[in-house]
Amino acid sequence: MIRIFLLSFCFLIFCGSTIAQTESDSVIQVGFTGSQPFVIPDSEGDGISVDLWRDIAFEGKLDYELTHFEGVSSGLEAVKNQSIDVLVGPITINSDRAAEVTFSQPFFETEMAILAPKIEQGFWDYVKPIFSTTFLFGVLGLFLLLSIVGVLLWMVERKTLTPEGKNGTVRGIGNGIWLAIVTMTTVGYGDFAPKTLSGRVIVGIWMIISLITATSFVAGIATTISQIKGEDExxxxxxxxxxxxxxxxxxxxxxxxxxxxxxxxxxxxxxxxxxxxxxxxxxxxxxxxxxxxxxxxxxxxxxxxxxxxxxxxPQNYGFAFHEASSLKRLVDIEILKLKESGEIQKVIDRWVNSGE
CATH class of the missing domain: 3.40.190.10 (Periplasmic binding protein-like II)
Structure with missing residues (x-):
């Protein structure tokens, strides 16, 4: 009975070692797919992802054969059917794919970016805001307000604003508008100044209102200009x-x-x-x-x-395996080693800079 047990034990050890030897000697079928620079089209196997796999295979002493797939979908289908052992490339890890295959540790965390033609600003782009509807209405509104203040000043300061008194209406209103402008801009030339109490009250109120008005108009015009300039950037x-x-x-x-x-x-x-x-x-x-x-x-x-x-x-890239793969653990460890040593970033930088 003991002899039978020993023979059975030796047989199991022999079979296990034979199977392990067979698996270690087997050629791993590796599919690769994706866009450049992760995979270079019309090549026998070049790009960031393939280079990383070669590093992993070298460290793990793996023998492999490369097969190119036109798209990620066909490559993942081959993994699912176990036609290949692993699919390498810029394969986005998401829940839909994880339901069909299993993924390695992410070898790269990426994101989307925007590439667009550079649009140069021309002379018209800088002048156009001056002719905008908002800008013109703002200027007209300011002139209207100045005209109203000018008329009010003329009504209470006729003799001060015009030597002709009541007979100098046009000139008096013009001088009233001039007084409103120099008051608003805080220039204060001193050629005209209110003499009556009513005139001083009007000018005093206008000083306060003009500060608010000028600030509002300037802010509105600045906003309009920035928005219009931004449209064609x-x-x-x-x-x-x-x-x-x-x-x-x-x-x-x-x-x-x-x-x-x-x-x-x-x-x-x-x-x-x-x-x-x-x-x-x-x-x-x-x-x-x-x-x-x-x-x-x-x-x-x-x-x-x-x-x-x-x-x-933001999204992660990884390699895809079928659910029963015994290769995944080895690849996970090697990916972590490459990330910790900074080798993955070096490979990426080398390929990106090669496009210069």
């Missing part, structure tokens, strides 16, 4: 997307956010399509992953565009 935030055509990834969450701020989203399959639409003037702005945008931005004439990083829709 380069798009640099989500608030500027109202009424604008915006190229975005074909992602429901991002599309909903752009719609919420009043933008008109135009879904694109990848950043190449989005940048082409932006360059051709088909859209007013491009909202995409900040690393991909920065790489594309630096690969073209930077003077023509403005890249704005506004912490838009």
């Amino acid at each position: 380069t798009i640099t935030s989500l608030l500027h997307l109202e009424g604008k055509r915006v190229a975005v990834p074909d992602n429901e969450k991002i599309i909903d956010n752009i719609t919420t701020v009043g933008g008109r989203p135009a879904p694109v399959s990848d950043i190449h399509e989005g940048f082409e639409k932006l360059s051709n003037g088909d859209v007013d702005a491009l909202v995409y992953d900040v690393i991909a945008l920065e790489y594309t931005y630096r690969s073209h004439d930077e003077d023509d565009f403005v890249l704005s990083k506004k912490n838009i829709l």
